[in-house]
Amino acid sequence: MTKPVHRVAPHVDIPIRQDSLRAHNLVLTFRQIVAAQDTPISRSELSTATGLTRPTISRIVDDLLAAELIIEAGPARSGSSGRPRVGLSLARTGPAGLGLDIRADVLSACVVDLTGAVRHLDFVPYDGTDPATVLPRLAAMADRAIEAAAAEHLTVVGATMAAPGPVQDNSIVRFAPTLGWRDVDAGAALSESVSSGSAALPILVGNDARLAALGEWYASGQAMRNFVCVSGEFDIGAGLLLNGAQLGGWAGELGHVMVRSDGPSCACGAVGCLQCYAGLTAILAAANHDGRDGGGSPAVAIDTLVSAGDPRILDALDEAATALGIAVAGLVNLVSVDTVLLGGSYSLLASWLVDGINRELRRRVLSANWAPIEVRPAPLGPDAAVIGAALSAVDRVREDPNGWLARVQSR
Amino acid sequence: MTKPVHRVAPHVDIPIRQDSLRAHNLVLTFRQIVAAQDTPISRSELSTATGLTRPTISRIVDDLLAAELIIEAGPARSGSSGRPRVGLSLARTGPAGLGLDIRADVLSACVVDLTGAVRHLDFVPYDGTDPATVLPRLAAMADRAIEAAAAEHLTVVGATMAAPGPVQDNSIVRFAPTLGWRDVDAGAALSESVSSGSAALPILVGNDARLAALGEWYASGQAMRNFVCVSGEFDIGAGLLLNGAQLGGWAGELGHVMVRSDGPSCACGAVGCLQCYAGLTAILAAANHDGRDGGGSPAVAIDTLVSAGDPRILDALDEAATALGIAVAGLVNLVSVDTVLLGGSYSLLASWLVDGINRELRRRVLSANWAPIEVRPAPLGPDAAVIGAALSAVDRVREDPNGWLARVQSR
DNA sequence: TAATTTGTTTCAGAGGTTGACTTAACTGCG
DNA sequence: CGCAGTTAAGTCAACCTCTGAAACAAATTA
Numbered sequence: 001m002t003k004p005v006h007r008v009a010p011h012v013d014i015p016i017r018q019d020s021l022r023a024h025n026l027v028l029t030f031r032q033i034v035a036a037q038d039t040p041i042s043r044s045e046l047s048t049a050t051g052l053t054r055p056t057i058s059r060i061v062d063d064l065l066a067a068e069l070i071i072e073a074g075p076a077r078s079g080s081s082g083r084p085r086v087g088l089s090l091a092r093t094g095p096a097g098l099g100l101d102i103r104a105d106v107l108s109a110c111v112v113d114l115t116g117a118v119r120h121l122d123f124v125p126y127d128g129t130d131p132a133t134v135l136p137r138l139a140a141m142a143d144r145a146i147e148a149a150a151a152e153h154l155t156v157v158g159a160t161m162a163a164p165g166p167v168q169d170n171s172i173v174r175f176a177p178t179l180g181w182r183d184v185d186a187g188a189a190l191s192e193s194v195s196s197g198s199a200a201l202p203i204l205v206g207n208d209a210r211l212a213a214l215g216e217w218y219a220s221g222q223a224m225r226n227f228v229c230v231s232g233e234f235d236i237g238a239g240l241l242l243n244g245a246q247l248g249g250w251a252g253e254l255g256h257v258m259v260r261s262d263g264p265s266c267a268c269g270a271v272g273c274l275q276c277y278a279g280l281t282a283i284l285a286a287a288n289h290d291g292r293d294g295g296g297s298p299a300v301a302i303d304t305l306v307s308a309g310d311p312r313i314l315d316a317l318d319e320a321a322t323a324l325g326i327a328v329a330g331l332v333n334l335v336s337v338d339t340v341l342l343g344g345s346y347s348l349l350a351s352w353l354v355d356g357i358n359r360e361l362r363r364r365v366l367s368a369n370w371a372p373i374e375v376r377p378a379p380l381g382p383d384a385a386v387i388g389a390a391l392s393a394v395d396r397v398r399e400d401p402n403g404w405l406a407r408v409q410s411r
Numbered sequence: 412m413t414k415p416v417h418r419v420a421p422h423v424d425i426p427i428r429q430d431s432l433r434a435h436n437l438v439l440t441f442r443q444i445v446a447a448q449d450t451p452i453s454r455s456e457l458s459t460a461t462g463l464t465r466p467t468i469s470r471i472v473d474d475l476l477a478a479e480l481i482i483e484a485g486p487a488r489s490g491s492s493g494r495p496r497v498g499l500s501l502a503r504t505g506p507a508g509l510g511l512d513i514r515a516d517v518l519s520a521c522v523v524d525l526t527g528a529v530r531h532l533d534f535v536p537y538d539g540t541d542p543a544t545v546l547p548r549l550a551a552m553a554d555r556a557i558e559a560a561a562a563e564h565l566t567v568v569g570a571t572m573a574a575p576g577p578v579q580d581n582s583i584v585r586f587a588p589t590l591g592w593r594d595v596d597a598g599a600a601l602s603e604s605v606s607s608g609s610a611a612l613p614i615l616v617g618n619d620a621r622l623a624a625l626g627e628w629y630a631s632g633q634a635m636r637n638f639v640c641v642s643g644e645f646d647i648g649a650g651l652l653l654n655g656a657q658l659g660g661w662a663g664e665l666g667h668v669m670v671r672s673d674g675p676s677c678a679c680g681a682v683g684c685l686q687c688y689a690g691l692t693a694i695l696a697a698a699n700h701d702g703r704d705g706g707g708s709p710a711v712a713i714d715t716l717v718s719a720g721d722p723r724i725l726d727a728l729d730e731a732a733t734a735l736g737i738a739v740a741g742l743v744n745l746v747s748v749d750t751v752l753l754g755g756s757y758s759l760l761a762s763w764l765v766d767g768i769n770r771e772l773r774r775r776v777l778s779a780n781w782a783p784i785e786v787r788p789a790p791l792g793p794d795a796a797v798i799g800a801a802l803s804a805v806d807r808v809r810e811d812p813n814g815w816l817a818r819v820q821s822r
Numbered sequence: 823t824a825a826t827t828t829g830t831t832t833c834a835g836a837g838g839t840t841g842a843c844t845t846a847a848c849t850g851c852g
Numbered sequence: 853c854g855c856a857g858t859t860a861a862g863t864c865a866a867c868c869t870c871t872g873a874a875a876c877a878a879a880t881t882a
Binding site: 017021042043044054055057058081082083084085086 | 825826827828829830831832837838839
Binding site: 050242250330 | 577585653658664668673748
């Protein structure tokens, strides 16, 4: 007999009963284990951390152990005398998340486990950006990734595809100029052809810049509370995390913020968009290059030109940095972030950009005097979007393991 | 004997026990009554709306009645045959919120009750913007408002002051150029000199544009999920509500977003700020006027010039609309809102601005094709900030009445 | 062996649910 | 006017599940 699935009350919208109370405290406990991450945490430490009593913690831990979401590590450091505490840490088997991404030069797929560790990362070159060509390839990569995961006792419980453009309803890519897509329901197409084990696997679609921000957030230990991750791969997007939560809706089209009122007209129909100054192809074009030297990756092409000492590329980078600074200043005036990560391909070019951006921020941001803003390269760089996509999928279990518990108990 | 105060679990950060369960379900029930607002709701309707059973609802309703947070309205329409349901609605006595605002021409104070109705609204002209002059006046107005409230059996449980500039820690006004303030701890100064009944009354400080957005949101029945309210009084600020929640931090300095790369330099140190084109004094200056005709209110001055058919003011308004459109387009590209309210003094000038703003939004907003944006004047206009401030104070009780319950039970 | 800390077992208390019964109040029909 | 039908609301008991408190068992150090 399967127990009913109870949602934990995140908002005040649903009534809570005795059993949802249990579900809530289980989530609370599990998140403490997730937060402890590298250093296993004991039952009694959980008790003090959560405020629940030891018996309650013991019961909850029993459930988590039975569902194989956590494992008992060998006796950990006790610190003082007395019975040594038993360390608990996240299982490296069980639920996993799958991420897919379409990048400038390759398609990529990624599997992460509960701990957030990347267990599988796969790149495949491609030609032709037509949905009918690209999506089946991605589906094949997904199948391969799910198999590879199963070989390591991982069950893919969710999948997300990163798309370079605004996405509606976690499924429909509204506009992706670099792929030539318009109103493509990538989620439906992929979900049809991919399954995990016996169950169908719904594949969500998200904006690449926002997923990259999520990936960088995890990679930084979730320490930052308010930050923006500016990604330049195809387009320029901004992923915003405010107060530890990601912004919903169409948020983040930084590339189409105006930075010059007398600028050239953009593909979007407006004039003076950031993209026309700080997009990678725009930077190359400003230096009279077409970017054929990078093996398909414009960032590498720029990097080699800089190494070769081409003065025109330095000018173009300076102009790009100024434009980025203006756009980010507008953003920071509106939504108050304290950290700006240069992600995607910009992470490779960060050393040529940081100074120019900082200069504009100092000039233009009203709060810069009493609330300094840190600009730095993002650690994951171009891989952030796939990894973030995979994390966003497994994160649903990390945020609320009750679904997984019900699934395990039902078999 | 007083029962301990239990917080309701809004996030998953605290454990929930049996009694916090009760507190949670009480909040849930109370919010349903708040949401029903004008049409009294019965116990059995509450039961179906919340998912709690009738016995539980009855108990909770008894508690709320005993605390005088709600009242039994006379037998309401039953709809069909049978015993008519007893309508429950918010009490118009009990907790109240106090709002204070410094406006271009007057100081204002406002008291709202639980239902959100304005019960007291008071304006006092002033001269001299020095904190040592203005703050005591505001404190005196607060005292008068608290007295007036007490006469109607209202207890002021919270107070908020609206300040024209960025505010830190709900207390310190960092920068208010139009008042000449810098790093003024208005919250501390006011809290010292104001008390409600026997208890001290802490006075919070918030940004005026954001409080105005809150006020307009309530005035519109909280129907909009994602909207921005652009307020022009002194400065230009933007109050953002996303997914029904207000953005934290320094959010909303729309006035200092760049709209012309070759523009004049602004007081903030940057160039081409929106404020230099769409600020009320900027509009008047562009038409070669100094705004002495409006009795202190620049919006009225502009309005009279328009009525007089001055062609220069029409040009200035057109330019202001274009600038506003550019800035708002940048905002909408970044944070995805579906409604733009023209608040504060702009509500009076909306008919001269809407078309120009819409034109720029159509050109510049990427998502405008599939997610239309509505631009319209805000109903409350210049009063929105005081009212919003008062609402934000009483809203703490509306969001979680347990504090008030504990207070009532303890006496 | 005593002390200490950790984890487990047992039991009582609190709260909500279910279900049935009762009281209350209105509608509609004869 | 009076009665049945209908719906709303209060009340009571039995039951379930959760947490907390206290006692108990286990494992290590001194």
